[in-house]
Amino acid sequence: MEQTYVAERSISPANGAERWVVADTRTYDLHAEACAFLAGLRSKGRSPNTERVYAGRLALYLNYCAQHRIEWSCPGFMALSGLQQWLVTTPLPARSRRTPDTPRHRSQGTANAVMTAVTDFLRFGALHG
Template identity: 85%
Template sequence: MEQNYVAERSISPSTGVERWVVADARTFDLHVEVCAFLAGLRSKGRSPNTERVYAGRLALYLNYCAQRRIEWWRPGFMALSGLQQWLVTTPLPARSRRCPTTAAPRYRSQGTANAVMTAVTDFLRFGALLGWVPAQTAGLVSEWMLCRSRPPHSCRPESSRSRRPSAAAPVPTRLGAPDAHPARAFLGGLDSPRILPVCINLPAQSTV
């Protein structure tokens, strides 16, 4: 899958603080909303390892959405189900370029797929609280989480009404948002809207 977004460890040149961020793979512009969510994890005292894992999982989600032209801030019921299925049926990248092409493909476990989906739902709910993910999406996410634990026949995809965007739904500011974006309130200490030149390229684990 094409890597439109990457998880990176950044270092502030003024404070020396290391933080995990998600950025555009070409321009290294920060993804403001994901970085705000990661900052929220730090404010709750989550460990740097938790922050790293969530960064990798959310970069994976953004890449999945970009490849399928899904609006990440309002995925449908079927889009979430499709993501979970994709996670367990798509082979993982080779551990290294030296791995023989004849090696048996590796796949994510169902537990790993569930962990990725938990990161995605946590992120979307966080965005709904701040107003840059529609409340309708938060409700759909909750419905999807409940359906995940039920027999398949007891759940149904969203109706045509739930797929229709609400006229009052907020439109999130895109990458490269101005400083007025509400998510930037969570980004205190990041000196620039871009990954800093001293950023250490250390992708999150490829097994997410």
């Protein structure tokens, strides 16, 4: 899958604070809504690891939407169901240059964790317009 969005760690030049953002790889623009959601996690006192993991999961969701021409802000039930299936059936990229004997897949539990992040993000978007 083409990586249109990536999760990146950013460091504030003013005070050195670390934050996670979701950026567009083509334009280097930040995805405003995803970054607002991550800022909301920070303001709730969530762990920096939670912010890091959610940033990656949001980037994965946004990439899936871009690849399948789904409007990320208002996916239908079938689009979310398709995402769930895609998460467990699509092989993961190899960890090294060596070709693996059997492809790796996400577990159902990992797919559920991604879906939790996505639904939290969509709920945040619905609450804040």
